[in-house]
Amino acid sequence: MVAEEIAELAAATRRLMLAAATTDVELDEIRAARARMDELTATLGRRTRARALRASFDEPGRAREIGPELAWPVFRFNPQALPLAIRFDGDAAHATTVPNALYEGPPESVHGGYLAHLMDCMLGTLVQATGRRSVTGTLDLRYLARTPLDVPLELGARILATAGRKTTAEAWVEVDGARTVEARGLFIELREVAWAAPATS
Numbered sequence: 001m002v003a004e005e006i007a008e009l010a011a012a013t014r015r016l017m018l019a020a021a022t023t024d025v026e027l028d029e030i031r032a033a034r035a036r037m038d039e040l041t042a043t044l045g046r047r048t049r050a051r052a053l054r055a056s057f058d059e060p061g062r063a064r065e066i067g068p069e070l071a072w073p074v075f076r077f078n079p080q081a082l083p084l085a086i087r088f089d090g091d092a093a094h095a096t097t098v099p100n101a102l103y104e105g106p107p108e109s110v111h112g113g114y115l116a117h118l119m120d121c122m123l124g125t126l127v128q129a130t131g132r133r134s135v136t137g138t139l140d141l142r143y144l145a146r147t148p149l150d151v152p153l154e155l156g157a158r159i160l161a162t163a164g165r166k167t168t169a170e171a172w173v174e175v176d177g178a179r180t181v182e183a184r185g186l187f188i189e190l191r192e193v194a195w196a197a198p199a200t201s
Helices: 002-022 027-044 059-066 112-129
Strands: 071-074 084-089 092-097 134-143 153-163 166-175 178-189
Touching: 002 027, 059 071, 059 084, 059 112, 071 112, 084 112, 092 112, 112 134, 112 153, 112 166, 112 178
Parallel strands: none
Antiparallel strands: 071 084, 084 092, 092 153, 134 178, 153 166, 166 178
């Protein structure tokens, strides 16, 4: 299936990005690798889509109905993002990820903007899984402590309230049981929206 092959290609690209960012090989090897990468870029760029593949809007909702035994993959097809496997438990969601050197901000620490991205992803996907076609209205974060690289980050989110078109939810990052980030988001359900069908071929 094309989608599965694209997901594997995205995963391979992430490995390449990390290797390119952290390599310490000799200069001639760097030049040779760059030339091969340019060749691959030309090959893959001969025919392109307008956007990266993405799953159907309704699929997280189906995963939520199944329950926490099913991990819903987010960002499988986008090599720029670190993929998450989110598990839903009613109005809550959980995931684990290990950020590497590509996501460094302060020395040996995860960049605060990337942590904000993770929080918005957890919250937005949880709201999406309820079937409410919403966008982020506000996202407030508190950075409580340094979030280190290369260790498992436990991500959590839960819906706090729903009123009319508004959903309020909170999310957090924990390392070894201690919270390093807390977030609170307000999501607004759109009145009318034409969601583009995912490209799967």
